[in-house]
Structure formats: structure tokens, C-alpha cells
Amino acid sequence: MALKLAKPDPKICVACGACIHQCPREAIQVVRGICAQVDADACIGCGLCRKACPADAITIVERGEEK
Numbered sequence: 001m002a003l004k005l006a007k008p009d010p011k012i013c014v015a016c017g018a019c020i021h022q023c024p025r026e027a028i029q030v031v032r033g034i035c036a037q038v039d040a041d042a043c044i045g046c047g048l049c050r051k052a053c054p055a056d057a058i059t060i061v062e063r064g065e066e067k
């Protein structure tokens with residue numbers, strides 16, 4: 001399993017969906033049009049979603065620190 005994980009901040013995310021199309025693992029989706037959510041099992045922590053986010057809502061964290 002990857003050491004890192006993408007963590008969208010629900011207080012900052014504007015649910016634009018820009019991150020979804022960048023993910024090579026289809027690990028991120030916008031749930032109920034409210035906030036991006038990451039499938040922790042699929043995410044490899046590559047950071048492409050973070051680069052694509054216009055709101056700077058995604059942080060790449062070490063696994064175990066994501067809660």
C-alpha cells in the first residue's frame with residue numbers, strides 16, 4: 001500500500017470535480033455534489049489531484065495521519 005494519501009478538506013472543496021479526471025487510479029470522486037472523497041485503498045498518493053485543484057483543497061498526507 002502507498003505511504004501517502006490524498007485528503008480533501010470539506011471546508012475548502014467547492015465540488016468542482018477537476019480532481020476526478022486527473023486521478024490515474026479513479027480513486028477520487030465528488031460525493032453528492034458536496035465534497036471530493038478519496039478511496040484510501042485505491043489512492044497511491046501521487047498528488048495529481050492536488051495539482052489540479054483550483055481551490056487548493058487537497059493535502060497529501062502520510063498514511064496514519066489522515067484522520
Ligand code: SF4
Nearest residue numbers: 023043044046047049
Ligand atoms: S493522490 Fe493520486 S491516486 Fe490519490 S486521489 Fe489524488 S490523483 Fe488519485
Ligand code: SF4
Nearest residue numbers: 013014016017019053
Ligand atoms: S478539484 Fe478541489 S475543489 Fe474541485 S472537487 Fe476536487 S478537491 Fe474539490
